[in-house]
Amino acid sequence: xxxxxxxxxxxxxxTLVMISLVVFTGVRMIPGDPxxxxxxxxxxxxxxxxxxxxxxxNDPIPVQYLRWMRLALTGDLGxxxxxxxxxxxxxxxxxxxxxxxxxxxxxxxxxIAIPVGVLSAVRRNSTWDFLANGASxxxxxxxxxxxxxxxxxxxxxxxxLLPASGFVPLWEDPVANLKRxxxxxxxxxxxxxxxxxxxxxxxMIEILxxxxxxxxxxxxxxxxxxVFRHAIRNGLIPVVTILGLQMGAxxxxxxxxxxxxxxxxxxxxxxxxxxxxxxxxxxxVVLITASSYVLINLLVDVSxxxxxxxxxxxxxxxxx
Amino acid sequence: xxxxLAGRLRRGWRRALRRPPAxxxxxxVLLFAAxxxxxxxxxxxxxxxxxxxxxxxxxxxxxxxxxxDLGRDNFSRVIWGTRISMQAGVLSILLAMAIxxxxxxxxxxxxxxxxQLIMRLTDAWLSFPFLILAIGLVxxxxxxxxxxxxxxxxxxxxxxxxLTRGLVLATEAQEYVQGxxxxxxxxxxxxxxxxxxxxxxxxxxxxxxxxxxxIIAEAILSFLGLGVQPPSPSWGTMLNAAQxxxxxxxxxxxxxxxAIFTLTLSFNLAGDxxxxxxxxxxx
Numbered sequence: 001x002x003x004x005x006x007x008x009x010x011x012x013x014x015t016l017v018m019i020s021l022v023v024f025t026g027v028r029m030i031p032g033d034p035x036x037x038x039x040x041x042x043x044x045x046x047x048x049x050x051x052x053x054x055x056x057x058n059d060p061i062p063v064q065y066l067r068w069m070r071l072a073l074t075g076d077l078g079x080x081x082x083x084x085x086x087x088x089x090x091x092x093x094x095x096x097x098x099x100x101x102x103x104x105x106x107x108x109x110x111x112i113a114i115p116v117g118v119l120s121a122v123r124r125n126s127t128w129d130f131l132a133n134g135a136s137x138x139x140x141x142x143x144x145x146x147x148x149x150x151x152x153x154x155x156x157x158x159x160x161l162l163p164a165s166g167f168v169p170l171w172e173d174p175v176a177n178l179k180r181x182x183x184x185x186x187x188x189x190x191x192x193x194x195x196x197x198x199x200x201x202x203x204m205i206e207i208l209x210x211x212x213x214x215x216x217x218x219x220x221x222x223x224x225x226x227v228f229r230h231a232i233r234n235g236l237i238p239v240v241t242i243l244g245l246q247m248g249a250x251x252x253x254x255x256x257x258x259x260x261x262x263x264x265x266x267x268x269x270x271x272x273x274x275x276x277x278x279x280x281x282x283x284x285v286v287l288i289t290a291s292s293y294v295l296i297n298l299l300v301d302v303s304x305x306x307x308x309x310x311x312x313x314x315x316x317x318x319x320x
Numbered sequence: 321x322x323x324x325l326a327g328r329l330r331r332g333w334r335r336a337l338r339r340p341p342a343x344x345x346x347x348x349v350l351l352f353a354a355x356x357x358x359x360x361x362x363x364x365x366x367x368x369x370x371x372x373x374x375x376x377x378x379x380x381x382x383x384x385x386x387x388x389d390l391g392r393d394n395f396s397r398v399i400w401g402t403r404i405s406m407q408a409g410v411l412s413i414l415l416a417m418a419i420x421x422x423x424x425x426x427x428x429x430x431x432x433x434x435x436q437l438i439m440r441l442t443d444a445w446l447s448f449p450f451l452i453l454a455i456g457l458v459x460x461x462x463x464x465x466x467x468x469x470x471x472x473x474x475x476x477x478x479x480x481x482x483l484t485r486g487l488v489l490a491t492e493a494q495e496y497v498q499g500x501x502x503x504x505x506x507x508x509x510x511x512x513x514x515x516x517x518x519x520x521x522x523x524x525x526x527x528x529x530x531x532x533x534x535i536i537a538e539a540i541l542s543f544l545g546l547g548v549q550p551p552s553p554s555w556g557t558m559l560n561a562a563q564x565x566x567x568x569x570x571x572x573x574x575x576x577x578x579a580i581f582t583l584t585l586s587f588n589l590a591g592d593x594x595x596x597x598x599x600x601x602x603x
Contacts (some may be wrong), residue, residue, distance in 0.1 A: 011443070018444030029460045100572070137592075141585035143536045145543055146559060146577030153566050153573065252451030256540050270452060271544060274459045286456060290447040 005302065012298045019290045020072070022294050027283045037277045038081050040062075052240035072287070078280035080273075090269065096165060098254050098265035104181055105189030105250065114239070115191045117200025121208060121235075122227060132197065139194030144253055148187040148260040155183065165262035184261040188253050192246050199242045200235070207235040244300030248293045323576055335596050342593020345507075351499035356403040363396035367553040376569040386571040390551075397553035398575050404554045405583065406544045408538035408547075409531045415473030416530070420480025421523060425511055428488030439485070442478040443566065450475050454537055458546045465538075465554075468547035472537045476530055483526055487519035521598035528591030532584035539580050555580050 035051040037044065043051070052058050056067060071077070120132040156164035162183055168176040189259035201280055207213065216226045254267035262268075266285065273281035332430060355362060371391035379386040385394035425436040448456070457471035491497060492515065500514045541547035542556025550557055555576035562572035 011440075014440050015443040015447060018440055019447050020446075022444055026456055026460060031462065135536065137588055141532065141541055141581055141588050143577060143580045143584070145540060146573070146580060149559065149563060149566065149573050149577065153570055155566050157570070248447070248449035252449030255451055255455070256543070259544065271457065274455055274546075282456070282459070286448065286452060289449060289452055293447045293449065294443075308495070311500075 003160055008298055008301045009236045013293050015294050016291055019294070020069060020287060021065070023283055023287045023290070024068060026286075027279050028061065029046040029279070030279065030282075032260075032277065034279050038280065068283075077284035077287070080281045082276050082281075087281055090281065091266065091285060091288055094264065094266045094269045097263060098258070098267055100170060100261060101181060101184055101188060101254060101257070101265060102247075102250050104185035105192060108185055109192040109196055109284055112179045113196035114236070115195045118204055118227065118232065118235070120197070120201040121204030122223075124205060129201075132201070136194040136197040137196075139190050142190060144187050144190060145256045145260055147190060148183070148257060151183045151187065152260070167263050167265075180261070180263075184257045184263055188250065188257045188259070191253065192250060195242060195246060196239060199239050203238045204231060204235040207231045212235075239304055240300060244297050248289075251293070323430065324460065327357075329597075333597060337550060339593055339596060340588050342596070345589025345591075346588040346593060348582065349590050352402055352583050352586070355399060356406040359400050359403045363393075363399040365393045365396045367392060367396040367400040369550040373411050376565060378569075385575040386569065388572050389565055389569070392551075392553075394558070394572065394575055397558060398555070398579050400553040401555040401558065401576060401579065402583075403549055404465060404552070405535045405538060405580070408465060408472065409535035412469045412473035412534045412538070413476060413530045414478050415470065416476035417527065418524065419482050420477045423477075424481040424484025425488055428485035429507065429511055429515070435485070438481060442481050445478040446482075448475075450533075451537065451540060454541060455544070455546060458541060463541075463546045463549060463566070465548045465552070468538055468541045471541070472534045474539060475537070478536065479530070480523070480526070484519065484523065487522055488515055491515050491518050521533055525591060525595045528587060528594050532587040532591075535584055535587075536580065539576075544548070 033048075034068075035048045035055075035057055038051050039047050056064055057142055059067075068078075071282070075088055077091075079086050080090055083090070116132050118137075120129045123129055152164045155162045163180050168180060170177040213226060213231055216230050217223075221229075251267070255270055256263060256267070257263070258265045258267040259271060266289075269281070270285050270289075272278075273285060369392065371387070374383070374387045374391035374393075377383055377387040377391075383393050383395065385398060388397070391520055423438055427438040445453070453475045454468070454471040457474055458467055461467035461470060490603055497510060497514050500510050505514070538547055539554070539556035539559070542554040543560045544556075545560065548554035550561075551560055558576040559573060562569070562576070565572055
């Protein structure tokens with residue numbers, strides 16, 4: 001197992017280096033002079049030269065990259081051009097809001113997708129299965145930002161039940177927080193619910209036709225016991241993989257969802273940084289997003305070994 | 321087309337016909353395609369012409385989808401928006417396939433250092449959430465429909481590299497490929513005549529899944545102000561404008577969203593049908 005984990009960690013490290021290269025090169029390719037953006041429209045040539053000297057913008061690109069990497073490894077991603085706040089501190093302020101939103105949507109997605117997907121597989125080709133398939137197809141097809149607008153139209157404008165936008169921290173007023181988070185979380189979780197529902201159903205159908213499940217039935221075990229004790233554990237392994245892969249989509253989705261519901265989180269920060277040409281902030285948030293994605297996938301691989309003992313055993317055997 | 325392939329397609333087509341939702345989905349996709357092509361003849365009025373006496377009018381016989389905040393006919397704008405969405409969706413995925421399929425084919429076939437390099441680069445590329453990558457690329461390239469299409473296409477490329485490579489690895493081990501090699505076929509011939517035709521169906525199925533995602537991505541970019549620029553009639557820009565008038569003119573938000581939903585749902589239904597058509601394994 002150690003071999004397997006070390007190999008995965010090495011691949012992740014190489015990927016992280018590649019990501020840093022892509023981010024650094026990408027930001028340098030944005031049209032316009034970064035010194036001009038930092039100095040503003042009033043800056044004269046002498047002022048611009050000072051800025052270039054201060055931030056090392058005259059150095060060769062590889063030198064700039066190595067300096068940026070060295071600082072990034074110590075947790076210094078520079079400071080925002082607009083607010084002069086450190087990028088790490090800005091992200092640390094915004095990220096918990098998006099993580100709360102992502103956790104809520106994940107809870108909604110798992111709470112709906114797994115029971116419905118399992119039931120669809122157990123009652124394959126029934127009316128229930130047909131309805132669940134239709135619902136998951138609609139969930140995959142509906143544009144999240146339109147769903148968000150429609151929910152605001154119905155629950156906020158028409159019924160006046162929920163606030164259309166804004167954010168209240170959970171620890172300040174949990175009820176007000178939930179009232180503002182429920183619609184964005186539902187919108188963000190819709191596509192994830194659909195993907196997980198499909199995956200759970202397909203995976204469970206495959207598992208339910210496996211030999212060991214037939215053996216369990218032939219031993220006289222009740223259907224519920226077979227499903228809950230034998231099938232679900234293996235059936236959910238591909239679901240965990242998909243969950244890991246969907247984390248990126250969740251972060252991407254947060255960009256739009258936070259824009260619609262005016263949630264001041266990480267996603268909204270990305271859009272603001274792009275629109276204000278805040279290069280260090282763009283560089284920092286994109287690097288953090290991509291690195292988190294790599295680490296989440298590494299965690300997914302580790303969780304495999306916990307869910308599927310075969311990986312653990314074969315890894316150990318190879319290690320010996 | 322050999323007899324076996326024709327037979328398979330016929331059998332597959334009969335299977336697809338047994339699934340009316342797939343046929344309906346394909347029909348609606350064709351309808352949207354026809355609307356995109358025929359937009360200048362179908363749209364009753366100029367989609368960018370403002371009419372100050374018709375601002376935010378509710379749906380009526382003269383304006384079936386109502387009018388927007390500048391008095392423009394929503395129906396005409398939705399019709400013209402079809403062209404933009406279809407163009408962005410289809411062209412971006414064609415671009416992704418044009419780069420991704422040859423790269424994946426070569427990486428999977430030759431393996432070695434080139435394969436490792438491509439795969440690590442693909443891993444890094446895939447680590448950026450698709451939308452964030454597209455936003456980043458549009459920032460570099462500048463906001464426009466062409467650049468949004470390019471950004472979406474480049475964002476989807478690693479998916480096709482990975483998929484193609486995986487399919488090549490599975491196909492390469494087949495006896496008919498080894499047989500072709502034993503008979504002296506060169507690398508290019510093996511790839512073009514023996515491997516590619518056997519992986520093309522899986523790639524087509526993936527394309528039917530990717531196109532609706534690309535259509536939604538274009539709408540999102542335009543909604544955020546990073547894609548099609550006003551006054552061009554894009555479903556995303558229409559929804560952006562509609563957001564400000566939800567209380568007084570909700571119809572401005574209904575139709576463009578409904579159009580995106582219908583088109584993506586139809587693509588997904590047609591994609592499911594195509595998968596059944598080309599893949600005998602059916603859940």
